[in-house]
Amino acid sequence: MGTVSKIEIIEKALQDSYTYGEYKELVGKLLNEGKSTGPNQSEDLLNYSMLNDRRMKRWDKTVKLEPHIIDKVSGAVLNVTWLLITEGWCGDAAHALPVLNRIAELNKGIDLKLVLRDDHEELMQLFLTNGSKSIPKLIIYDNDKREVLHTWGPRPSEATKLVNDYKAEHGSLDPVFKQELQMWYNKNKGKNIADDISELI
Numbered sequence: 001m002g003t004v005s006k007i008e009i010i011e012k013a014l015q016d017s018y019t020y021g022e023y024k025e026l027v028g029k030l031l032n033e034g035k036s037t038g039p040n041q042s043e044d045l046l047n048y049s050m051l052n053d054r055r056m057k058r059w060d061k062t063v064k065l066e067p068h069i070i071d072k073v074s075g076a077v078l079n080v081t082w083l084l085i086t087e088g089w090c091g092d093a094a095h096a097l098p099v100l101n102r103i104a105e106l107n108k109g110i111d112l113k114l115v116l117r118d119d120h121e122e123l124m125q126l127f128l129t130n131g132s133k134s135i136p137k138l139i140i141y142d143n144d145k146r147e148v149l150h151t152w153g154p155r156p157s158e159a160t161k162l163v164n165d166y167k168a169e170h171g172s173l174d175p176v177f178k179q180e181l182q183m184w185y186n187k188n189k190g191k192n193i194a195d196d197i198s199e200l201i
Contacts, residue, residue, distance in 0.1 A: 006126055007146050010139065013123045014083060017113035020101045027053055027088040037088040038118040045089040052094035059098035059190065069194045070106060076201050078109030080149065083139040085117050085124060091182070092155050093136040099190035100138065103197055111143075129154055140200060150200040156192040159184060 018026060027037060027049065035041055036049040082104055086093040097114075104112040117124050117135050127137045134154035142149050155163065162184060166177050 006148075009122045009126060010083065010141060010148070011146075013115050013120050014081065014113055016119070017083065017115045020097065020104075020112055020114065023086070023097075023114040024053075024056065030088065037116050040118070048089040048091065052088060052091060055091075055094040056098055059095065060101075063098050063102050063190050065102060065106075065194055066191070069103070069198050072198050073103055073106040073110075073201055076107060076109070078107055078201070079143045080109060081111045081113055081141045081143055083141055084112065084114045085120065085127065085135050085137040085139070086114055087117050087135060090135050091178075092153075092159075095185040095190070096136050096153070096156070096193055099193045100197065102190075103194060127151055138197075152196060152200060156188075156196050158188070158192045 030037060031046075031050060031053060034046065036045040038045070082100065084097070084100065086097065101112060104110040115123065117133060124133050124135075124137075127139060128134075129137070137153040138151060139148055140150040140152070141147070159181060162181065163173065163177075166173060170177070
């Protein structure tokens with residue numbers, strides 16, 4: 001696949017994207033109808049979506065960025081789009097989105113846009129993680145040069161290490177680990193996400 005078609009796929013996805021506020025409205029509207037985002041509907045996905053909706057509302061109120069992050073991001077000269085691939089049922093996304101939004105709000109040169117993974121198969125195929133459609137996936141796109149500068153996701157660096165270590169020891173992620181990961185996110189309060197992202201600015 002040539003670079004041109006990759007850029008075309010990204011720019012096409014941007015035409016079908018949501019702002020953070022629009023995305024939250026969409027998730028809320030679907031929940032009122034007893035649905036999750038995406039073509040597949042199940043009780044599990046709906047329950048995850050309801051839990052994540054509450055999580056995001058809590059993080060929106062409580063996320064605090066450290067002074068060095070605020071200084072670096074607000075002082076940077078940027079003209080980028082942050083294109084984030086997500087779904088309402090994704091637990092990692094619920095922890096990451098409010099932090100990414102808070103960082104993006106610090107600089108007018110960052111335009112945060114969200115797309116749903118299952119509506120954008122071509123885009124997702126360009127940004128697989130170890131061959132899988134893991135989300136959230138952040139694509140940092142230079143608007144002037146029309147090129148991808150960086151990608152991030154699906155988890156912050158410390159959580160990724162926890163996941164990899166657990167998989168190496170136990171073979172797969174079980175409910176016990178998933179509970180531990182949620183506890184890690186709650187304890188870390190978005191700090192690792194902010195640190196990771198500030199290194200890409």
